[in-house]
Amino acid sequence: MIRPCLGGALKGRFASAMKDAGAEGALEACTAEAQVITSQAATPGLRVGRTSLRLRNPKNAEAPEWVNAWLVEVGERKASGVPGVETVVEGIARVLIPLEVGGLCLTCHGDSGA
Numbered sequence: 001m002i003r004p005c006l007g008g009a010l011k012g013r014f015a016s017a018m019k020d021a022g023a024e025g026a027l028e029a030c031t032a033e034a035q036v037i038t039s040q041a042a043t044p045g046l047r048v049g050r051t052s053l054r055l056r057n058p059k060n061a062e063a064p065e066w067v068n069a070w071l072v073e074v075g076e077r078k079a080s081g082v083p084g085v086e087t088v089v090e091g092i093a094r095v096l097i098p099l100e101v102g103g104l105c106l107t108c109h110g111d112s113g114a
């Protein structure tokens with residue numbers, strides 16, 4: 001499953017880095033490791049990524065067009081109650097899971113808007 005692989009792995013890493021080294025250490029760990037953890041979640045034939053309307057990392061802008069179109073259509077709102085996407089188009093499965101923003105996230109994704 002994508003959610004435990006990705007959201008779970010990243011969340012666990014953030015929590016331990018915050019505990020060990022505070023927000024600065026967690027930020028360092030996140031910047032260095034988020035891409036690695038994301039690519040480890042991928043298996044052959046499966047593409048996994050994270051994106052947002054307000055990107056911290058421009059590399060995350062390389063999302064498929066249907067993902068960017070979904071983001072623009074749905075706009076910024078609370079993830080709870082937003083259904084996401086589970087469909088098959090031309091034999092290819094598309095899954096999009098909105099990530100819930102919690103207090104931990106806002107330590108780094110805060111006032112700057114990103």
Ligand code: HEC
Nearest residue numbers: 014026027030034050051052055056057060099104105108
């Ligand atoms: C320790 C700081 C930190 C915390 C805590 C944190 N993030 Fe991030 N986040 C970052 C950084 C730095 C990036 C850009 C690096 C990357 O992902 O390659 C990022 C990237 C992202 C992205 C990819 C899109 C983009 O902006 O590049 C998403 C989505 C995201 N974070 C969501 C979350 C959510 C949801 C939480 C809480 C569960 C969270 N983040 C917690 C620092 C953090």
